[in-house]
Amino acid sequence: MENAASLANVTKTFGATRAVDGLTLSIPRGQTVALLGPNGAGKSTAIGMLLGLIPPDSGTAALFGGDPEQAVRRGRVGAMPQEGGIIARVTVRELLTFVSQTYREPLPLDRLLALAQLTALRDRRVDKLSGGQAQRVRFAMAIAGDPDLIVLDEPTAALDVEARRELWASMRGFAERGRTILFSTHYLDEADEQSDRIIVINKGRLAADGTSAEIKRVVAMTTVRVTVSGEAAWLGRLPGVTGMEVHGDRASLRSTDPDATVVALAQAGAVRDIEVTPADLEDAFVALTSTEPSTGPLPTGPSTGPLPTGPSTGPLPTGPLAKENA
Amino acid sequence: MLGYVRLELVRSLRDGGYIIFGVVMPVVMYLLFTNLGLAQGDKHDAALFTMVSMAAYGALGSAFNNGSGIAEDRAAGWLRQLRLTPMTPAQVVAGKVVTGVLGVVPSIAAVLLTGALVNHVTLTPGQWLAIIGLLWVGTIPFSLLGLGNGYRLTGQTAAMTNLATMLSLSILGGLWIPTTNFPAWLRAIAEWTPSNSYAALSWHAASGEVPGLREVAVLSSWLLVFGLYAMYGYRRAGKTA
Structure with a gap:
């Protein structure tokens, strides 16, 4: 038709x-x-x-x-x-x-x-x-x-x-x-x-x-939050992590493979107050439409700008789908 | 398209600007001019001459008001809404022109009825018909000028421009004060205005004369100019609608 x-x-x-x-x-x-x-x-x-x-x-x-x-x-x-x-x-x-x-x-x-x-x-x-x-x-x-x-x-x-x-x-x-x-x-x-x-x-x-489910899946912006002490940059290199922000002693990791990220955290003995939040559509939306697609290495260090207050407002790296279409 | 014309006429009748400038003012001014002895000459002649002047003035008022309506419609997104209905752009324009042509009827009728019933103007049936016809058909150039302004200018500017144009043409054309009272230089200008030619056709008819070729030629030329202007305005508006 x-x-x-x-x-x-x-x-x-x-x-x-x-x-x-x-x-x-x-x-x-x-x-x-x-x-x-x-x-x-x-x-x-x-x-x-x-x-x-x-x-x-x-x-x-x-x-x-x-x-x-x-x-x-x-x-x-x-x-x-x-x-x-x-x-x-x-x-x-x-x-x-x-x-x-x-x-x-x-x-x-x-x-x-x-x-x-x-x-x-x-x-x-x-x-x-x-x-x-x-x-x-x-x-x-x-x-x-x-x-x-x-x-x-x-x-x-x-x-x-x-x-x-x-x-x-x-x-x-x-x-x-x-x-x-x-x-x-x-x-x-x-x-x-x-x-x-x-x-x-x-x-x-x-x-x-x-569908909205597909978009969430493609972007797969699950957030893994964990309490860290000391140097935190290594968290950004864990499997599945595409970006992170640190707010005080809390690190928020954006992960495309939250299972692998959590396993790696456990192996490193770093599971403290762990919290896993599935993506909502707003995360996906922000990721898909963030104004400057990140072309360089994904951010792995603590953010230096104003600290985000929640998962939906922070500056997120561009999702994989957006890059494919860019 | 009839539905569109009907809707637009209903909207006109509820429009204070149309009622005041197109219907009430000309009748009031007619009554004032003729009954306070402001018009010169023989009482019947004055009542007759001023009747034509004021009917022409009222017709100009509603013709230009119709044009201002286009700018209002454009600002309100109404023209775009119409483009999203099965109506073609040509039907919309034709509908608006027909609305303008019908909208001048109450203006002309109100003054002519006042002339006949209140000021006891007497004319032969043929003269009445000639005046009505000439006053009616003669508004087309002004409708086009008003529409051109409505298409070309935005809301308030279009309304102000049309009002100013309407008043200037009325005064300069000798609708308020006969051009015989003008200084010679101003009278020379007045004779080239579309409003003076428009009213002159009916003044002649009312006094039993044949409408002058000169007036027909001047008004026809303005019809051409204003027609081209309206087309230009419409094309320009089409690019931004």
């Missing part, structure tokens, strides 16, 4: 900035895919090219195997850009009625209002709604035509926890219909919880692509 969306080696440069740099990805129908990356990673540009809003400098963007603009004209795609679309002096019902009318086979209005949890707000002016409510109106505009694919650019940015929860409830209601969903986010938990597959991009390039 044809892909719902694909980018083939697309590149886009704005002035001196290469926003998207040879990005290739394909999204089969029926998947819910998170496009994850830090601010400025090129997510919005990639989405803009997929939707036919931004012409790529080179490479090809396609929706359902054809020209994105054609897919939009045929009503096969609905989209929610990062911002905008909330206009003054119309009610929710008037706005959604109009948007629905532009499609050949739209969702019935009552159904649309229910899916987006807007039934009670139908006669309110859209510019008088709260941020979360307005976001659900924008979501409703994206699904009004009952499209095969919806593309949402940072749908929950700037929403509070409750509003995010409500929007995701709406989104799941739509996904249950077997539709393809592509959303970008810089919230890791969201990518982890809401998607079948995570595509991590950074600096306009693909950094990782897989």
Whole structure:
């Protein structure tokens, strides 16, 4: 079956900035895919090219195997850009009625209002709604035509926890219909919880692509913490260790093979207050998108910069997958 | 596209700027000018002449207001949202032009009705039809200029530019004060403005004269210029939408 969306080696440069740099990805129908990356990673540009809003400098963007603009004209795609679309002096019902009318086979209005949890707000002016409510109106505009694919650019940015929860409830209601969903986010938990597959991009390039479990496995950023006394540099040379930080007398070792690391620690008689923490997605994310890929030897000495406060905030070396793709 | 026009008209009718500059102000000014004896000449002639002036002024107000709406829509990300619906860009532009053309109707109607009902302006049915037609069709160049500004400039700047353009054209074109009261040099300039040619077509029709070729030529030239300007603005906006 044809892909719902694909980018083939697309590149886009704005002035001196290469926003998207040879990005290739394909999204089969029926998947819910998170496009994850830090601010400025090129997510919005990639989405803009997929939707036919931004012409790529080179490479090809396609929706359902054809020209994105054609897919939009045929009503096969609905989209929610990062911002905008909330206009003054119309009610929710008037706005959604109009948007629905532009499609050949739209969702019935009552159904649309229910899916987006807007039934009670139908006669309110859209510019008088709260941020979360307005976001659900924008979501409703994206699904009004009952499209095969919806593309949402940072749908929950700037929403509070409750509003995010409500929007995701709406989104799941739509996904249950077997539709393809592509959303970008810089919230890791969201990518982890809401998607079948995570595509991590950074600096306009693909950094990782897989389920959240796969990404964690590939990066394998388990942390082994141990209390040390005296010189600690040797810990960095233990099997599996790719980096370390020392905070007081506690050493945090980043390990791709925690079993081997712990065995080696035991053989050295250095097991003191040992603590093994599996990677969370945030570790993986930071590792995959750390701004400067480390090309020299991995850091083995105590860090000299400000000390990290936890496993998720420290500067981490680049993971193996990121290097493969760099 | 009809749905789009309907939505835009509903939005216009709820827009204070449109109601005030496009409908209320021209009627109020018309009543003031004619009933405080500010307009010269025979009472009926003054009521007739000023009726055309104020209808033209109101039509300019709503035509330019429609153009400012484009800048507002662009700032609100509405044009991009429309690009993500099955509507084609051409349909969106056509819809906005149609909205502008329909939006001037209440402005013209309000002043003409005030003229007929309050100031007892009497004209033959043919003259009424001629005035209505000329006042209506003649707004197209101004709609295009307003849209060009709306596409080319951003939100507040577009609104201010359109308002300033609308007021300058109204005053310079002799819609507020007849150009016969202008000094000669200013009158010479006024005769080249699109607003003066636009109103002159209906002034002639109202006094039973045939519209002058000169006015038709001047207004048509401006139509061409403003049409090109609107196209330029639209193309430029397309690159950043």
